[in-house]
Amino acid sequence: MATPIVRIDEHVDLPDRIDVLVVGGGPAGCAAALAALRERPGASVVIADAAAFPRDKTCGDGIAPHGLDVLRDLGVTDAVAGYRPVDRMRLRTPGGAEVATPSARASYVVPREVFDARLVAAARARGAQLLRRRVRTLELTDRPRLDGRGREPVVVVNGALTARVVIGADGANSVVRRGLGLPANPPEAMAIAVRAYAELPADDRPPEQFIHMTDEGWPAYAWSFPIGDGRANIGYGMLRSQLGRGDDGASAKTVLHRTLARMLPHTPADPATLRAHHLPLSTHRPRQPSGPVLLAGDAASLINPLTGEGIYYALLSGSLAGRAAVGVAQPTAAGRLYRRSLDAELGRHLRHTTLLAGLIGRSRTMMDGAVRAARTRTELYDTLVEIGLGRGTIPASSLTRLAMRRTMAGLR
Secondary structure: OOOOOOOOOOOOOOOOOEEEEEEOOOHHHHHHHHHHHHHOOOOOEEEEEOOOOOOOOOOOOEEOHHHHHHHHHOOOOOOOOOOOOEEEEEEEOOOOOEEEEEEEEEEEEOOHHHHHHHHHHHHHHHOOEEEEOOOOOEEEEEEEOOOOOOEEEEEEEOOOEEEEEEEEOOOOOOHHHHHOOOOOOOHHHEEEEEEEEEEOOOOOOOOOEEEEEEOOOOOEEEEEEEOOOOEEEEEEEEEHHHOOOOOOOOOHHHHHHHHHHHHOOOOOEOHHHOEEEEEEOHHHOOOOOOOOEEEOHHHHOOOOOOOOOOHHHHHHHHHHHHHHHHOOOOHHHHHHHHHHHHHHHHHHHHHHHHHHHHHHHHOOHHHHHHHHHHOOOHHHHHHHHHHHHOOOOOOHHHHHHHHHHHHHHHHO
């Protein structure tokens, strides 16, 4: 299936009041547009993005089955068409523990240049308009109602676009988030990763996603995800607070590149594809305000702190945001509805990943033990995958023990 070339509506007639203005055309933004138009087919929905599609997006490119469930519910069934399913994941810990077991459900590896363009095309086919605009300012104000009956609250973007609800799906450096007065994640809750593409050595082994954890700057790991065309998406990520200059004075950028090359020596990176990006972790996600401006995906710090996975969170949160944006009588109630629906879907899971991230961040031995146990206990392996890629939670039998361990660690 070819990558769609998405035509940009450079000059289009927009209504005086856009029902839903989505800032960002990635997975979160497209899911928001699709969900809003599914709920209200006649709504005016506009996606504003600074890029022309298709465009590269720095990411691990892994599409978990949970994200495909969200897309299927939104009526998108061909987002990964033509790409080979990958149903094995190999985990290797700093202590040498390793597990490689077929997963209950396969994932896919689709370059974001392809995946995002397909989602934008699907949103446009549903009725969304796409504007090539870089959003710079956000103002919450009120304007006379179009029917002349008093005034109504609106959000004005760039001083020109007026919307009843704005959904910020504009990534880790979200302008919408800053416009709400919400600070970025601190370094200890912000990961940084370098990504590249590499040629895979030819062999007869089944394709598998590989994650290799390291002691250096723990928690940190390298990955290699096969695309299916002879290449792999490779990368290395760590907490921003742990990244500094090398012992030899090398820059932080050089440290990232050298570590990636050392950890994945058999798949050297194509230098032209090396790019770094930030990952705002969910351990420091902001509280969604109650008004007409919603945050989804990376803009809401919805990145799994254990794995760096964010596409499923983006699709799910975007879908919930789009539904909330058109599901209220008054736009000012959208934020509260969205906050409640997001907590109902992901709240318990996010609390559990925060607990695990705190424990694992203090000691790698916990991860060593879990991976060793998962080699013989399929149900534990499946639980780890669900927590890392979906919305799994810690089994009740383990939760009390882990909470006690965290409490004891805090007393030391």
